[in-house]
Amino acid sequence: MQGTAEPAPRPAAYTPTDRTVPTRAPDRASYDEELVHAILDEGCVCHLGFVRDGAPVVLPTLYGRVGRRLYVHGSTGSRPLRAAGRTDPGLPVCLTVTHVDALVLARSAFHHSVNYRSVVVHGIARAVTDPEEKRAALDTLVDHVVPGRANDSRPANGKELAATAVLRLDLDEVSAKARTGGVNDDPEDLTLPHWAGVVPLRKGYDTPVPDARLSPGTQPPDYLAAP
Amino acid sequence: MQGTAEPAPRPAAYTPTDRTVPTRAPDRASYDEELVHAILDEGCVCHLGFVRDGAPVVLPTLYGRVGRRLYVHGSTGSRPLRAAGRTDPGLPVCLTVTHVDALVLARSAFHHSVNYRSVVVHGIARAVTDPEEKRAALDTLVDHVVPGRANDSRPANGKELAATAVLRLDLDEVSAKARTGGVNDDPEDLTLPHWAGVVPLRKGYDTPVPDARLSPGTQPPDYLAAP
Numbered sequence: 001m002q003g004t005a006e007p008a009p010r011p012a013a014y015t016p017t018d019r020t021v022p023t024r025a026p027d028r029a030s031y032d033e034e035l036v037h038a039i040l041d042e043g044c045v046c047h048l049g050f051v052r053d054g055a056p057v058v059l060p061t062l063y064g065r066v067g068r069r070l071y072v073h074g075s076t077g078s079r080p081l082r083a084a085g086r087t088d089p090g091l092p093v094c095l096t097v098t099h100v101d102a103l104v105l106a107r108s109a110f111h112h113s114v115n116y117r118s119v120v121v122h123g124i125a126r127a128v129t130d131p132e133e134k135r136a137a138l139d140t141l142v143d144h145v146v147p148g149r150a151n152d153s154r155p156a157n158g159k160e161l162a163a164t165a166v167l168r169l170d171l172d173e174v175s176a177k178a179r180t181g182g183v184n185d186d187p188e189d190l191t192l193p194h195w196a197g198v199v200p201l202r203k204g205y206d207t208p209v210p211d212a213r214l215s216p217g218t219q220p221p222d223y224l225a226a227p
Numbered sequence: 228m229q230g231t232a233e234p235a236p237r238p239a240a241y242t243p244t245d246r247t248v249p250t251r252a253p254d255r256a257s258y259d260e261e262l263v264h265a266i267l268d269e270g271c272v273c274h275l276g277f278v279r280d281g282a283p284v285v286l287p288t289l290y291g292r293v294g295r296r297l298y299v300h301g302s303t304g305s306r307p308l309r310a311a312g313r314t315d316p317g318l319p320v321c322l323t324v325t326h327v328d329a330l331v332l333a334r335s336a337f338h339h340s341v342n343y344r345s346v347v348v349h350g351i352a353r354a355v356t357d358p359e360e361k362r363a364a365l366d367t368l369v370d371h372v373v374p375g376r377a378n379d380s381r382p383a384n385g386k387e388l389a390a391t392a393v394l395r396l397d398l399d400e401v402s403a404k405a406r407t408g409g410v411n412d413d414p415e416d417l418t419l420p421h422w423a424g425v426v427p428l429r430k431g432y433d434t435p436v437p438d439a440r441l442s443p444g445t446q447p448p449d450y451l452a453a454p
Contacts, residue, residue: 019279019282019284023305023306024301024302024305044327044330044341045325045327045341045343047274047276047285047323047325048285049274049276049283049284049285049321050283051278051281051282051283052246054278054319055246055278055319055321055349056276056277056278056283056284056285056319056320056321057246057276057283057321057347057349058274058275058276058283058285058321058322058323058347059323059347060323060325060343060345062341074251075251078250078251079250092281092282092283093283094276094282094283094284094285095285096274096285096286096287098272098274098287100271100272103271103372103373103432105372105373105376105380106380107380107381108380108381108383108387109365109366109369109377109380109381109382109383110365110381110383110384110387110391112368112369112372112376112380114271114272114289114372116272116287118287120284120285120286122282122284138336138337139336141339142336142339145330145332145339145341146330146332146426149332149339150336152421152422153332153333153334153335153336153339153421154334154335154336154337154416154419154421155336156335156336156337157337160335160337164337182436182438182439183438185438189381190440190442191442192381192442193442193445194379194380194381194445195379195437195441195445195446195447195448195451196437196438196441197435197436197437197438197441197447198435198436198438199373199432199433199435199436199451200432200433200434200435200436201431201432201433202429202430202431202432202433203429204428204429205330205426205427205428205429206426206427206428206429207427208424208425208426208427209409209424209425209426209427210422210423210424211409211410211412211423211424211425212409213417214422214423214424215417215418215419215420218420218421218422219422220422220424221422224422224426
């Protein structure tokens, strides 16, 4: 109706909880869905934490995202996968993804830092038993390594699916945290003679190395072209 | 004595324990001290896992190494740092460092992987209270960000030292794990038309961005020259 402004759509966000509100630098935390998903989608290796015999264990592992759900996979013989399949109602985990973007060199040792973006997910990992969900999850994992790759490889067969355990973790209790920008030296240090600034880390691929047994004439796919 | 060969010196190694012998791919695990230290020294951000209210927490944080000891630091107000200072005999942690070196694209979705090197440390983190050890630990943390940097920045003053909590974690129960090499496709998949190979990830620095308030004529230091 004329004269009635539509309220601006509020960006989708995750709900903060006691575990996802940091005690320190809360201004660096965000619950924005688009930001959380962008950070998750840029990587393929996460650090998965769980508790074994009362002590923490943190292992690097591949992951993929479908909507508000993450998947990790592993051998059916691996310890966290067995624990998640055995435990009702699942395995409490903390899954963390971190991108280090730059080193921040301040004039003072104290203000040295890194620019980074990270996502921390708390939740319960559960074994995926539905064959279709499992197959789709494995495609997602491959596409997280290289977007577009799942359609350009032989899909998993029944034996491979049976040998692979997949865990799902709903994105519910989740936050992003980031440091961006430049050097935060104290005013009285600005005249010190030390160089200060931001050193970006290199990103992306170097030249792909083809397998020696490629069929003659097989060209590198477009999705490996340098970004 | 003539005719008596000296036994070859055995390379220094960490002692495997139940927690550091993987159930899966044990051939990828190593306890070699030189390898463990090299993987640790190549990075500056680890993933630190601990248990809070019975659930796992995994946070990215800076670290440094001195001999067979690691240091992490944080605000004296941060939750893990407070927990470690409060708890006797310390905070059980799992500290993991991972370098992703390359993507491994197989003809089959199942054999997709990444080449990586990781170190997993289990142990008890304890607050550092000795001022000299704390100061040396902070220098180590800065030198882990950029080797040689601690000597080219203003050292922490008393107020900064007091605001910083440092935890130490002895390297005792520790292992390295790595995947290297090429594609592991099954023989019957070798004639498939999909490109397969290894895609190295770019490493190192891009061009440093100087702080806008640098004193005129301050040159970038040699230790930032591209490796």
